[in-house]
Amino acid sequence: MQHVILCLFALFFSMGLYFILAAVFHVPTYKATKAVLGIVRKTKKQARNSDVILMELATKLSNVLPIDDYKRRKLTNTLKSAEISLTAEQYISLAFVKAGFVFLCAVPCLLIVPIISPVFIIMSIGIYFSESNRAEKKMKVRREEIEYELPRFVATLTQELQASRDVLSMLESYQKNAGKAFKNELSITIADMRTGNFEGALTRLEARVSSAMLSDIVRGLIGVLRGDDGVTFFRMLSHDMKQLELQRLKKLAMERPPKIRKYSFLLLGCMLLLYMGVMGYQILGTMSGMF
Numbered sequence: 287m288q289h290v291i292l293c294l295f296a297l298f299f300s301m302g303l304y305f306i307l308a309a310v311f312h313v314p315t316y317k318a319t320k321a322v323l324g325i326v327r328k329t330k331k332q333a334r335n336s337d338v339i340l341m342e343l344a345t346k347l348s349n350v351l352p353i354d355d356y357k358r359r360k361l362t363n364t365l366k367s368a369e370i371s372l373t374a375e376q377y378i379s380l381a382f383v384k385a386g387f388v389f390l391c392a393v394p395c396l397l398i399v400p401i402i403s404p405v406f407i408i409m410s411i412g413i414y415f416s417e418s419n420r421a422e423k424k425m426k427v428r429r430e431e432i433e434y435e436l437p438r439f440v441a442t443l444t445q446e447l448q449a450s451r452d453v454l455s456m457l458e459s460y461q462k463n464a465g466k467a468f469k470n471e472l473s474i475t476i477a478d479m480r481t482g483n484f485e486g487a488l489t490r491l492e493a494r495v496s497s498a499m500l501s502d503i504v505r506g507l508i509g510v511l512r513g514d515d516g517v518t519f520f521r522m523l524s525h526d527m528k529q530l531e532l533q534r535l536k537k538l539a540m541e542r543p544p545k546i547r548k549y550s551f552l553l554l555g556c557m558l559l560l561y562m563g564v565m566g567y568q569i570l571g572t573m574s575g576m577f
Contacts, residue, residue: 341376343383348375351382361421367494368424377421385414429497431467436499437527439468443503444520453507454479471495484511499527 353361353374361374370377389410395403439460446456454476461472471491478487485508492504502523510516 340380340383340387344376344380347379347382348373351375351379353378363493363496364421364425367428367496368421370421370424378418381414381417384417385410388413425496428467429495431465432471432495433497433499435465435468436497436503437524437531439464440503440520440524440527443507444517444524447510447517447520451510453484453510499530 358374361377365372365374365377372380388406392403392406392410395406442460443456446459450456457472457476457479461469461476464472471494474494475487475491478490488504488507488511492501506516506519506523509519
């Protein structure tokens with residue numbers, strides 16, 4: 287009975303202390319944080335309770351988490367390209383918080399089942415690296431989606447450069463038929479070109495996508511803006527990109543057989559079972575006729 291009273295006292299004392307400190311330091315309420323998080327999210331899904339709690343803890347931790355300027359700038363550009371609405375400090379803090387919750391599960395296991403505690407420690411390390419690399423993985427998917435249609439984009443530029451030198455109109459006309467990821471980047475670049483310097487807008491497009499293929503295209507477009515012919519350059523670039531596209535398609539074709547092989551073995555097994563079933567039926571029929 288005394289242990290129950292002590293546990294209840296510790297619980298209510300901690301809750302009271304938290305509410306007092308929250309009022310003193312003007313910590314936003316749970317409902318306010320949930321509403322803001324739901325507005326910030328890009329998706330239509332409502333913010334979950336666990337996301338709100340994790341975000342509150344990550345925001346508090348981000349105020350004391352040290353990050354050097356180079357890593358902050360690099361991570362900020364990565365988050366913008368991945369369309370993640372978090373600061374560099376909040377992103378790293380969120381990874382620490384998620385891994386920390388799993389790591390805390392190892393503490394009671396040390397008292398109850400010590401042999402299981404290393405599992406939670408390894409899981410927490412894996413969750414940290416997974417969450418900290420989530421933005422780079424998302425950016426890599428977007429970059430591959432953009433690079434997939436760059437050969438068609440270069441072929442279009444090669445054709446239009448023979449009749450016009452207006453880079454802005456070329457980007458606007460291609461934007462209508464571009465893919466989702468590339469269309470979004472082109473819309474940002476077009477708006478940037480309308481309000482500022484053309485070369486600066488193209489350079490910022492190159493920095494956002496971080497693609498070697500797009501860097502060659504941007505270099506050619508900047509050359510056109512500076513008065514170069516550009517047609518020969520884009521013809522050679524189109525030829526090189528077609529070769530890269532063929533190599534990529536061959537690589538995809540080579541990856542397909544291992545995926546189909548397991549279904550081929552399954553089909554072969556079904557055919558053998560069918561053949562053995564027919565043979566067994568015939569053998570049983572022959573034996574029953576003999577007796």
